[in-house]
Amino acid sequence: MALYSFKGGIHPPEKKDSTENLKIENFPAPQYLYIPLLQHIGTVCDPIVNIGDRVLKGQKIAESSGKLSVPVHSSVSGIVKKIEILPFTLRGKVNTVVIENDFLEEEIKNEEIVNYKEKTKEELLDLIRDRGLVGLGGALFPSYVKLNPPSDKKIENLVINASECEPYLNSDNRLVIENSFEIIKGIEIALHILGIKEATIGIEDNKVEAIENLRNALKTYPNIKLAVLPTKYPQGGEKQLIKVIYNKVIPSGKLPIDIGFVVLNVTSAFWLYNSIVKGKVLIEEIVTVSGGGISTAKNYRVPIGTQIKEILNTVGFDKEKTEKLLTGGPMMGISQYTDEVPVIKGTSGILALTKEETNPYKSKSCISCGKCVEVCPMGLSPLMYAKFAEFEKWEEFKEYNIFDCIECGSCQFICPAKRPLTEGIRVGKAKLRSMDIK
Ligand code: SF4
């Protein structure tokens, strides 16, 4: 299909070769699981279990009535040992249920709905919420909300994001290679719920085996197209994908649904199939473990709540060599100051990066070269954000459309003066939110 391009973007070293050919291995659940009660963009869930309770694998342990929330489930069978505020993978601390694994693997059995078309849309959406589905691309947006746009929005297209443009990561890539059938079945479920006929999968051209598998699997699905995209970061942004595939621009402050699109991550499609047809609850995450600070890179399927240190213990982690420990990719990932944070939904990578890989810097004054403006895929002026943050000019952030920033880090990557641009952006956004300015 004809393709377009998006403004700006960069080509960071891909660094995917050490894990792209490694099959996903099941990481065994450890003795203790630390399950945070916030794994969605809504409010923190309230525990519905008590210390001393026995829980089963897949059992609901926390709930929230918040619109953008989904329940939290146990990823093992065992005993609830603690419920307390603990360090959290997405920064800070959050209420966490600690479960001691009894290694009996006793699991809740949910209804398997092969003939899902016999269920109403509302019944399917309830199941999707109940089984804990959120987008695993990073935003943790509940899938039941994404698949239920307001009635005044006419949805015409479904876009499946398989681009995985972050360096190092291969979790989506391996899922597509190993589970293309399930992904396509999941796309059909999404189309059924949305009441539309066609979808397009966007994937970058560096994922050769995944593309081949999808091409073969899609032969009997003429309504699902494959768009093979020239590799460029941040192609996985929703607005960038829609621009590249459909040449449509989403105006500032608007969302894909405002111009008739729903974008789902490829993992969401997989989990639609897994949860509805197989009756599974989202209690595991595929994690690429990589970087120069480890000796054996891996793609693991990890029970949610497994502490990062358990995983690092199995891959030859060298603490001395590691300059930066990250969850997620190097562009948008989160620096971790302790390895005692758990894998949660959306933890697609654990990276132990060396000094050479992180290129630690001393920030200098801006030389007004304009490179950050050139690469910004959202048409913003990142150099201004660093200045506003420095001089605490919070109102100006809003004037310069800071909420359009997708925090892709392209500006920071390209800046020759190593200005702390993304840090300024995060500070500015947080400050405006605290002032209730959106
Ligand atoms: S982080 Fe924000 S400002 Fe910087 S390039 Fe990405 S979208 Fe633009």
Ligand code: SF4
């Ligand atoms: S890239 Fe860096 S040095 Fe160049 S204009 Fe932007 S902030 Fe200034």
